[in-house]
Amino acid sequence: MTNEILSLDTETTSTSAIDAELVGLSFAVKEFEAFYVPIPAEREKALQIVNIFKPAYEDPKILKVGQNLKYDLEVLRNYNIQLQGPLWDTMIAHYLIQPELRHNMDFMAEVYLNYKTIHIDELIGPRGKNQRSMRDLSPTLVYEYAAEDADVTLRLKNKLEPELKKFECEDLFYQIEMPLMPVLAEMEMSGVCLDTESLKETSTILTNRLKDIEHHIYEQAGHSFNIASPKQVGAVLFDELKIVEKAKKTKTGQYVTSEEVLQQLKNKHEIVADILEYRGLTKLLGTYIDTLPQLVNPRTGHIHTSFNQTVTATGRLSSSDPNLQNIPIRGEDGKEIRKAFVPEPGCLFFSADYSQIELRVMAHLSNDQEMIRVFNEGKDLHAATAANIYKKPIEKVTRDERTKSKRANFGIIYGITVFGLAERLSISRDEAKQLIDGYFTTFPEVHDYMEKAKQTARQKGYVTTLYGRRRYLPDINSQNATVRGFAERNAINAPIQGTAADIIKVAMIRIHNRFKAEGIRSKMILQVHDELNFSVYPEEQGRVEAIVLEEMQNAISLKVPLVADSGFGKNWLEAH
DNA sequence: CCCAGCACGC
DNA sequence: GACGTACGTGCTGGGT
Numbered sequence: 001m002t003n004e005i006l007s008l009d010t011e012t013t014s015t016s017a018i019d020a021e022l023v024g025l026s027f028a029v030k031e032f033e034a035f036y037v038p039i040p041a042e043r044e045k046a047l048q049i050v051n052i053f054k055p056a057y058e059d060p061k062i063l064k065v066g067q068n069l070k071y072d073l074e075v076l077r078n079y080n081i082q083l084q085g086p087l088w089d090t091m092i093a094h095y096l097i098q099p100e101l102r103h104n105m106d107f108m109a110e111v112y113l114n115y116k117t118i119h120i121d122e123l124i125g126p127r128g129k130n131q132r133s134m135r136d137l138s139p140t141l142v143y144e145y146a147a148e149d150a151d152v153t154l155r156l157k158n159k160l161e162p163e164l165k166k167f168e169c170e171d172l173f174y175q176i177e178m179p180l181m182p183v184l185a186e187m188e189m190s191g192v193c194l195d196t197e198s199l200k201e202t203s204t205i206l207t208n209r210l211k212d213i214e215h216h217i218y219e220q221a222g223h224s225f226n227i228a229s230p231k232q233v234g235a236v237l238f239d240e241l242k243i244v245e246k247a248k249k250t251k252t253g254q255y256v257t258s259e260e261v262l263q264q265l266k267n268k269h270e271i272v273a274d275i276l277e278y279r280g281l282t283k284l285l286g287t288y289i290d291t292l293p294q295l296v297n298p299r300t301g302h303i304h305t306s307f308n309q310t311v312t313a314t315g316r317l318s319s320s321d322p323n324l325q326n327i328p329i330r331g332e333d334g335k336e337i338r339k340a341f342v343p344e345p346g347c348l349f350f351s352a353d354y355s356q357i358e359l360r361v362m363a364h365l366s367n368d369q370e371m372i373r374v375f376n377e378g379k380d381l382h383a384a385t386a387a388n389i390y391k392k393p394i395e396k397v398t399r400d401e402r403t404k405s406k407r408a409n410f411g412i413i414y415g416i417t418v419f420g421l422a423e424r425l426s427i428s429r430d431e432a433k434q435l436i437d438g439y440f441t442t443f444p445e446v447h448d449y450m451e452k453a454k455q456t457a458r459q460k461g462y463v464t465t466l467y468g469r470r471r472y473l474p475d476i477n478s479q480n481a482t483v484r485g486f487a488e489r490n491a492i493n494a495p496i497q498g499t500a501a502d503i504i505k506v507a508m509i510r511i512h513n514r515f516k517a518e519g520i521r522s523k524m525i526l527q528v529h530d531e532l533n534f535s536v537y538p539e540e541q542g543r544v545e546a547i548v549l550e551e552m553q554n555a556i557s558l559k560v561p562l563v564a565d566s567g568f569g570k571n572w573l574e575a576h
Numbered sequence: 577c578c579c580a581g582c583a584c585g586c
Numbered sequence: 587g588a589c590g591t592a593c594g595t596g597c598t599g600g601g602t
Contacts, residue, residue, distance in 0.1 A: 228597090420590050
């Protein structure tokens with residue numbers, strides 16, 4: 001065990017780790033005492049100074065404390081430092097203790113230390129075009145701010161450590177979140193290759209199609225207007241063309257023109273389908289096709305996302321700048337975008353995803369005998385559900401019955417209501433109620449689980465995942481039925497979604513460790529909640545597939561098997 | 577600069 | 587009478 005502690009912070013030129021140049025290093029080894037080392041802009045000189053601290057940074061016996069350590073880890077990696085040793089991130093610690101509060105240092109310092117830190121704005125000015133770079137400031141101005149960060153981080157660590165114990169999330173912190181951080185760092189730094197040429201072609205085709213649709217819409221409306229404005233679309237559809245008598249309105253009094261509403265009105269006027277297509281195309285062009293190529297890093301030639309470890313209420317990761325967890329997959333045009341995600345030159349794209357992990361987690365958490373039996377027999381759960389509800393042999397289940405049962409299964413995970421299911425299946429409330437009643441007759445322990453989840457939330461004020469991750473639900477006893485309903489659905493969903501998130505995190509850590517131990521050069525590059533993606537060297541194909549599936553399926557032992565499906569391809573679409 | 581509405585993913 | 591299945595990120599418009 002280590003008894004040495006190093007609290008560290010870096011001052012840089014960019015909030016993006018991949019682009020950041022070091023401006024200074026801060027250190028603290030005991031409370032109320034910290035040091036700041038300015039780093040010159042010239043790379044050779046910078047490396048010389050950083051090198052002085054390399055033995056400390058890379059000493060595996062020294063505990064490394066930081067606020068958002070993944071950032072420092074990546075910045076330092078670009079200066080040939082491989083930060084080693086157990087990690088202790090104050091931001092992540094606080095996320096486990098209070099997932100839905102803010103985790104920035106300024107806020108935590110006030111709460112836990114009753115101390116007001118120097119705000120970054122006081123140094124470099126408010127965010128915006130005129131914000132100065134840390135590089136432009138004299139070290140005599142920076143040192144106080146920078147050293148304070150290292151000190152405050154160390155003091156926060158000392159406050160948060162007993163809290164972790166009190167809130168029973170030590171295992172989660174030390175066994176999952178801290179080991180995961182360097183895994184995410186490596187994924188972010190590896191990045192993803194993008195076929196920008198194919199996207200350029202797709203852009204030309206779709207932009208032309210968009211122009212045609214645009215003109216056609218104006219013709220039908222009798223005038224031009226901004227189709228990207230929901231307000232103007234509403235006016236054209238419901239005030240001018242009057243395609244429906246009483247149109248649905250939002251709480252702000254605007255007409256609802258969402259996909260959901262417009263789908264229903266497709267047969268009222270041709271313009272509706274055109275507007276839907278226009279919306280879809282502008283979304284694909286604006287968010288993916290024309291934007292992603294601009295985000296390819298000129299130095300690495302790759303796209304580098306950020307996997308955020310402290311954002312979601314349930315324990316899932318999120319991805320941003322750019323978000324690579326919402327790349328289209330449905331529709332012909334969407335598929336073209338997936339195709340543009342390619343492996344390293346000479347490599348294969350490998351994708352592995354959990355099969356129905358949330359339903360399997362629900363089977364485990366509820367201990368529902370029938371659901372466990374279905375999974376253990378390797379049956380199609382949705383078809384088996386339909387067979388039970390409609391009381392017929394599984395081979396006689398119709399496509400429609402299976403679809404309804406599938407929607408019911410997903411609805412259950414989300415804590416659906418009779419009304420909600422009726423809406424989504426376009427069936428009567430009576431039929432929806434029968435469906436749900438039939439569901440709970442088939443899976444009675446699932447019903448019990450839902451009641452127990454709500455009860456736990458009411459008694460304890462929070463619910464937990466299998467690994468002890470908490471979600472607080474202060475609204476669970478609200479007098480307002482709507483507000484309370486939200487909390488109740490969260491009580492049902494959070495343990496399921498959160499446990500699935502915990503499980504894939506465990507798998508990621510183990511895969512990463514085995515790649516290292518077994519000398520695998522292939523890289524894990526993306527996580528999309530129940531799916532992991534890799535760029536794989538052809539000669540490692542067999543070993544990678546075996547390791548990934550083994551670690552995903554054995555990440556935890558539940559009352560039902562965990563199953564992962566996988567595939568290789570020359571791009572993300574093919575591999576999926 | 578912030579919010580609403582919308583659309584993409586799981 | 588309103589509400590009504592979880593979790594996210596990012597774009598544009600429109601008002602401040």
